[in-house]
Amino acid sequence: MTSITMIEAAAGRLNGHARRTPLLTSPFLDEIAGRRVLVKPECLQVTGSFKFRGGWSAVSALAPEVRAKGVIAFSSGNHAQGVAAAAKGHGVPAVIIMPSDAPKLKIDNTRALGAEVVLYDRAKEDRDALGAKLAAERGLTLIKPFDEPLVIAGQGTTGLEIAAQAAELGVTEADVLVCCGGGGLTSGIALALEAKAPGLRARPVEPEGFDDVARSLKAGTIQRNDRLSGSICDAIVTPQPGDITFPILKRLCGPGLAVSEDEAMRAMALAFLRLKIVIEPGGAVALAAALFRPEAVAGDAVIAVASGGNVDADLFRQALERYA
Template structure:
């Protein structure tokens, strides 16, 4: 694999065709209240309505559908705090493939139970003592399973690119080409792929990553011009976005395609979750709400612009969700 991989229009179009029989073409929504509040036209793509509850379904599906018969027989192995594991286990069940998902002990119960309900084997690990990549490599060596990384993978990035291309086309069909687009960022699989997808349709759209404060590796890397680790001290409610440094494949793409990186606090994220619940009638997990949080907190001047945001996931524990929605 070359050091620089970037999904182009041909690869993205092929991926869209490949995943079309399985993936949901999620709608684009607008909130008059949000538009008024921000003085902008905000197009909202709720990938919360995607199968398995997040955008990760696209990348996992694009990877699994390109396995050879021999690879299918060996099964899949992945590591994930939740959404990648949920998506991959869902895809594996759908295609009749075995899957083992390595998950941190503190992953949300909903996500662990969801992966098990999909029929995958869950191997919980202790972040402080074990290295997930090493466990994954060992399982792959013993069973012949194919490792499917959560973000640093050409197939996965291309699958996520289908989301960007779809969104940009939907905006155009509304007569509202995107001036700006905001995507949640952890290792960068979504924002790198989606940026390529958007730029295939509207090359002038400015793309921004959004991360939790303290876990802002992409923003720091974009500012430094090279991969830079975030402090990652303390915690964040955004359990899906706790990667401290961008991926080796994702960062070069982001460096080329992104206009900047934004950061949000847990309090700002909770406000966005409440807004999504009360105004949009959508359940959004913390990591999926960060683009909305960035807009509501005024992290970007959007007055008079058309701005696209993706609500990227809906997998959150019910008791935690209740505390986010009722927090003042």
Template sequence: MTVSVDDIRAAAARLRGRAIRPPLLESARLNDRLGGRLLVKPECLQRTGSFKFRGAYNTLSAMDPAVRARGVIAYSSGNHAQGVALSAKLFGAPATIIMPHDAPELKKRNTAEYGAEVVLYDRYSENREALGERLMADRGLTLVKPYDQESVIAGQGTVGLEIAEQCAEAGVTPDFALCPAGGGGLIGGVSLALKDAFPQIAVHPAEPADFDDWGRSLAGGVRVAVDPSARSICDAILTPTPGEITFEIGRRTLSAGVGVSDEEALAAMRDAFLELKIVAEPGGVVALAALLSGRVELSGRTAVVVVSGGNVDPALFRRALDMTEMPSAA
């Protein structure tokens, strides 16, 4: 089974009246600085502060009510956790969320406040999938995967569907798009929708420089993993390898990947706040950082960039705002 644009349209129907439709934001100052036209889709304004609500709600909406009532389980560093927790709350279903100990405190607290039970694990020494399988067997829970699940990908793809609709409304044909990539649920769905609307568009995955598994996997034609010793502040997209389903989509729809440093992500967080008036988290802003750092040239072209989340701890956001200049791309 794979995901089609019709699946994304069906997800959009389920999400109508539930998900927010963030506008495309534009800054004349950023356009002047970059020498082109930049349109930003701020999913940091979505319910729970990220695009993850879309895939989670679509998945729960499509479940058999009796199965849903027994409860759902998910593993996440925080954004998928919150999306599943809120979706379960809206359906009156219990939710158990497996989160890493080092997830931002804001994300752990928000997940619990949506009514979910939070189970913590060590991402560097414990296997979250094994822990989840034990809990599913003990409690009869149904797994909502963070990215490698058709209904999740279709829900995240509604971001791309909205971008295409909003570009058409504005009379804009984008030359390329940049989107954060972790496991690939978002960029998989977004690329399907955008390539359907704009067949010539290039869609590029953006990642932390040491977590460039998408870039290397696309270049080599097979899924590769990151070095287990790699670290980054971009907690929302620190997956070890692209998903199986999402990579099969990406092989057909994606162009070359681009990696950014943590410092470039922080600087982009600062500029997103100052120029676009939005709060973005490090993993959510890597696509914007790829442009603002000069790793991708915009000159004379039009680009759409997804800012995928805004769930950032206050201390880290203050660190971003305290940066005085943009780091140079290596």
């Protein structure tokens, strides 16, 4: 199980490789939300998302002789790029299993990082089974996207930074809204906040229709999504919370939130206009909740993680044309 000791160790391994992203503010966003809004732009992270933290944490912790054989991962794109970059940084092979409907930019970027990309149909094929088969055949180490202690530890370094940065700004009590798929980032941040900033509470945010984490937290047991595709928030569409992440989420997180695709698109446009950053739909849902669900958040300040910025140009253009 991931612990604060593991998160701090991951921070040490990431030092000099990952970026310490800032907390951004805008009076225009504060006015919309009716409170102070602090945005953690992980879209500025290496490979364009927080996933680099978990990928590097896991790959760097492998025994050299195991790592040399190569790694394998499955992802719609951000974990793919994070693991591909980590493997390239360590000079080892990487095989990445990606859904065929993943954004072209993410597929192209993963290949550009030197990884072998294997595409699959997420509506008909089991990515876990495919990954296990290839790992066994080639002797590769599987780096899971969220249900892996070392990956969670790497994502938790985001929480260490939030705790320190919020304290510098005098924010000691606030909800920390996190874009959530399987729960790796949310659970890692929650563990870090528990140890370093107990007045800050992590809360998962998901797209409407794919709110398995929110429903699971409400029910007290893991719930599945009825659909596995069909959302522009592809980066955070997962079947259900992880077996490792859910107990952490259940113990430490506040209630989950869900936003519409239109709200995510509007948040993308506002982030570009007011913060000068590019975020993808799945990376925008936490900001959307901070701006458009003010009644669901308590306190004078809210922190939102903008988790990724790997968006195809056409979709980003649509967001700007509609809301800018």
